[in-house]
Amino acid sequence: MIVEDVYIESLGVVLPEWVSAEKAIADGLWDVEGQQVSGLTGAYTAGDTPAMAMAVTAAQRALERSRFSFDTIGSNIHSSVNYQGPDGTYPPGYILRELGAESISVMNLQQGCNGMLSSLEIAIGQITGAAGIEAVLLTTGENFTSPEINRWVDGGGLVLSDGAMAVVVGGSGGIAQVRSVNTGILPALEKLHRGDGSLLAHGDAGEPPSMIERIERFYESEMPMSEMVERIALFDLSVIHRSLVDAGLNASDIAKVIPVNMNRHMVEFSVMTPLGLPMSRSSWDFGKAVGHVGGADVFITLEHLVRTREVTPGDHLLLVSMGPGWICTAAVVTIVDLPSWAD
Template identity: 30%
Template sequence: MRGTLDLDLYLDAVGTYLPPAVSAADAVAQGRYDPADHADDGYDHVLVEDSRSPAEMAVLAGRAALATARHTGPVDLVLHGSSYYQGQDFWTPATYVRRELVGGTGPAFEVRSASNSGMAALDLAAAYLAAGPGRAAALITVADRFALPGFDRWASDGGVVYADGAAAVLLSRTGGVARVLAVTSSSDPELESLGRDVDRFLPAPDPAAGPLDLRGFKARYLRRAGFDELRARLWAGLRTNVAATARAARVDLAAVDRYLVPNVGRDLLEWEFLEPLGIGVDRTAWDNARRIGHLGAADQFANLADMIERGVLTAGQHVLLIGVGLGFSWTSALLRVEPGDRPGAAPPRPAHQGGTGH
């Protein structure tokens, strides 16, 4: 595992689509959210989408990002990340996103690595652009909607409540809000069964099975391997990954101003991230995370967009984005905030034409 250095790439622009917030306390009062979980998690609100599919939300987030982008030429690559159902069976949402937003005949691929899908897409996009001198920009969208009957956002998993929404980033050589100094991806497949029903494989989704039971999968893993083994692997995977990114960027982790980690609940945040990284909650985006919930694979980009919007970041600061997904995989990217005001609106993008394909 080695971080990628000297990418000469920028996070040109960031955009989001965030649906209305639902009170976590109301969910407790309605019997949907266990009060003990609420006390541990510390969420105030969770975002819930009632109608739009994840792919439709991704287009809205992408449109918001492109509206403030410096790069206005063709987009060489489109990647769409997600962790759950995208609204259609046997379908390619990435090509839908490309058709709706930028057109062209360049590649459009879906990235599925659970909650690490967005960050994994960032690594893949950076490598794609770096591999070809003539490649100038890549658009990444990430979106999820965690709805019944397949997923119970309040109870399917422990230590986290799942929210709906989308985020998008345009990666380019043109400049932007932050320079990408280094990116690293790694995995520990020995943890794969933590998120799997080890008793069976199915030929197709079973609608009669009820909501996904990630709690049950994890409980079975813990009975077999034990919590100490889980914690040791998670901490080692996280520390090794971020150390590689910092080393490639030639930046000491002590000099990192902000750590944008997944929007897990407060107790899980403490033992999975704050303790192994040796940081305080004030260096994270918890103040925003507790107001929106866990957006699947979009947390890091959404939190970055919030900090940019509120003017929290200043030129020269270092921001470490950390993605973690069941499987288990980690991707981290170290950014340096660039000087200059956030642009208001970019020139209109060239019109594109749709087409047919396979």
């Protein structure tokens, strides 16, 4: 999809306390081999701070940095992966009540780790389509702290990290112009994350299998891992290629590739090698210490690159995220102007 006159106008990040991989190993939560294979060096942990509370703070920071007044925000799109609140919770309602907002268009997406780029795709339609919305607030927040979750090993090649992200998207200038975005799905891998149990909540007796167990069962009964890896790489590359073509660019034109924060091998062999680009053109050196904050990863990295002035006007960036389903979204943005808060 070719995109015109849509901009990433402001960014707000919340990252709580950082914990090193060395501490996780010393505490018996991870092993040296797992850390060395992944190359991941740490994660953020929020303790008992709710995910939605962090999302509110991230939204406040993004709005403080924005030139849009609060009453010009016409929509809030919230996305998440993990627990947000007790049954009956509607995150956009909570976030907007905490912000003191009036009634606006809202949406709560369940797109897994693809959530924020999917939110961007919807925001583009709201700004350029019949709704004619002036500015959209994207939010997300994650807290994986739980006795049932070992964030260091349960992610299957990802270290689960806590934090929140907010993005203001508008139609009249900003930090980066959105040039293109495309999403696709590979239904043959739908059971990879869901597993093969009953579709009814009461259908399975006993404790449901963990994510790692579900993935291993998929390899055994549905598709060998080698075939799955190859199909994902080819599929993701096809989505990325569409976005590059729509932006009128080649892979060699991309100054930085910003993928989900996963282990080095996954970034290198599923994203960078198919594009013919070296790892130095990826954001992995930053992301390896952040960990995987659900759908927030790509925008947490973008905020870092802008704030530290590691990108300059004219730089083209490729943002790529994936999620269960198997879904993939790729967006190309071009840096237009560095904001006053970039230091």
